[in-house]
Amino acid sequence: MSIFNRWFRGRDAPKDSTTGSSYRFFFGGTTSGKTVTERSAMQMTAVYSCVRILSEAIAGLPLHLYRYTDTGSKEKAIDHPLYTLLHDEPNPEMTSFVFRETLMTHLLLWGNAYAQIIRNGKGEVVALYPLMPNRMTVDRDENGQLYYEYQTSQDEAHTMKGSLVRLSPHDVLHIPGLGFDGLVGYSPIAMAKNSIGMAIACEEYGAKFFANGATPGGILEHPGVVKDPERIRESWNSAFGGSANSNKVAVLEEGLKYTPISISPEQAQFLETRKFQIDEIARIFRIPPHMIGDLEKSSFSNIEQQSLEFVKYTLDPWVSRWEQSMRRALLRPEEKAEYFFKFNVDGLLRGDYQSRMNGYATARQNGWMSANDIRELENLDRIPEESGGDLYLINGNMTKLEDAGIFAASASTQEEQPDEEQESTEQSEEESQEPEQSSNLRERRKPL
Template sequence: MNLLKSLFHSRDKPKNYLISGFSFLFGSTTSGKNVNEKTAMQTTAVYACVRILSETIASLPLHIYRHSENGKEKAIQHRLYRLLHDEPNSEMTSFVFRETLMSHLLLWGNAYAQIIRDGRGNVVSLYPLLPDRMTVDRNSKGELFYEYHKESGSVVLRKEEVLHIPGLGFDGLIGYSPIAMAKNAIGMAIATEEYGARFFANGASPGGVLEHPGVVKDPKRIRDSWNDVYQGSANAHRIAVLEEGMKFQPISIPPEQAQFIATRKYQLNEIARIFRIPPHMIGDLEKSSFSNIEQQSLEYVKYTLDPWVVRWEMSLQRALLTEPEKQEYFIKLNVDGLLRGDYQSRMNGYAVGRQNGWLSANDIRELEDLNRIPENLGGDLYLINGNMTKLQDAGLFSKNFETEGELSEKEVLELGEK
């Protein structure tokens, strides 16, 4: 074990290889467009995917729980409860804090927050840190530390002072940017969007050539004169007057021949694939219907959201709970509300649980965010249908009737109660 530990600590410092080690993976793409976190967010599909995931994580109920004899209970008195549920610091709500960190995680592959502790080591506040200003390194003892670069200099933070949520990465310590990994797909989306914008800025007409039968002494003057009158969407459909036998010949490929619409739609699905977002959630309803949208939404929770939720929960527990507390407490993001079906499906499910004795009236009311029924009115009772009986008692009534003959009304009622 000691040998393995020393080998682990002797490794090179962790890197986001797509930023520091191989900077060529950012920047220009095969489409000729520069792609980074900021330019990618100007693409509507990327913005929509990042917004959906960030707002979903931010809106989930976040609680700290304590293991109890009956299973679990909310640890409302714990110092972290209000910090995580309401306000991680004096400047932002829990929603804004989680939304910010999740957007960092989706764009840069890493999310960082500074942990402020009091003299006893208790966490008192959390502040987001920008991933592009953070460097992770090891000291001479092999221990991780974080160096945050500010305009006025840099600050070194110990690992106990940083909440770090890494995305998928090469070494398990630093995540790499999804934007860098898929820069060509995003670059093509930017290029097609810019092509469409320029096409309409040019009056929705392709470029072309002005042909003159003779020799033109000043072609620049003719070109500028033509552009001043006919170029731009404001000048679309104006009547052109050609002098001295000139002709206009379009030379660009019309958008319908270049499959412009199909390309834009395909790139939308490409970007949705990067973030594993169902296309209908970012506005593509081509393959969606009333019968399958609910199923796609449930798959979004199961296959897209759940891995992010587990990543968040484990990172929060590792960074914020002490070693003794980890045996007693745990942090959970509740996705039950997203998994609920429509009203009729929920009522049918509650009815099955109520009739089979594993749900009480108050259990159901809590799931529906309703006030509890007082205990003296039977709100906590677990009931089953009267026609349910044990297997070994099946046929007992008819057997007794055959052997003992005709029974009195009182005996029938007593036997029925049994």
């Protein structure tokens, strides 16, 4: 145990704050000269769009708690307290959509999502409250046990007492992102700060370019000695500065000469650089460019496939993180073998109407989907059981699956029927002959 403790103390020893939850070292200055934080990054339209798309996608997916039945199938555990908590209202202040949207935003910006678990006397979860990741510290004590330390604030719900509160893993729902130690995730914004910083610098350059009248900066040359250069500079800026004064004719007096010194945006490939930075940000979050408004490489033939790939390669990993983290933190040990959480992504994987109908027809005719199975996927009312809504049919006169082969059985019965008819005919003939034979005998026995 002493070796174990020394290893964890050594793990937390570096001063550059690159270990554990203290990853603040990565935020701040960049090679572009712009400071990048989670809040300044959200001022970039591409970053804001990516975060909004992913957070709203996770928040909008149906989330259910299921249980395994004795037959091996699954059913919704509507009677379990966690079902209503996660499906409808995690706490009295939020809906399930807002709660999940908030946690997913934290996860995308800081790399971690935390929520305080409120339990009753029986140990049942009765509420979940989001916690800010930038005020949370994850560490281990002298015995190697994990703990969470949170700095409270006045603008939060008063669910904790004290300014610095230590919480056990039993009281925290922690969803970590990609990290180095498997315990704490690292911020995508922090890890890609140079790329985002360059995008911020390009945006600021474009804004200042138009603020200066869409005219490159330059030098005003005077053949003599200028007694008051500040007055001349202010006079020039007031007359020709700003986008409202662009393309005005300048009148130079006293031998003044204007010499531009900066290159045009076209020469600097300004627009191309801005486009590339949008692709860079989309690459960080693994978002298809067409979803954030870049349709340059999208068409009607591939945009649906890109949307399906978004569900498969972008949403599915996040969904798995959510499901497994909730199972680990919210279910009691004896419940983990019986219950599980599941996001329903089937609605996002559906194709167009014609493709869905063709798929349903194939499933219906081959006997592995009933009418009610299809109607549930289309959010339609079920057909009553007595009307055949739960029947599984196969192609060929739509015979019930349990009656498959009935035609062959009837054909074999017909082949055997002539033999039976012949036997019955012979038997009837014998019975008809018996009276004749008996009458002849009586006639022969008659006395002369």
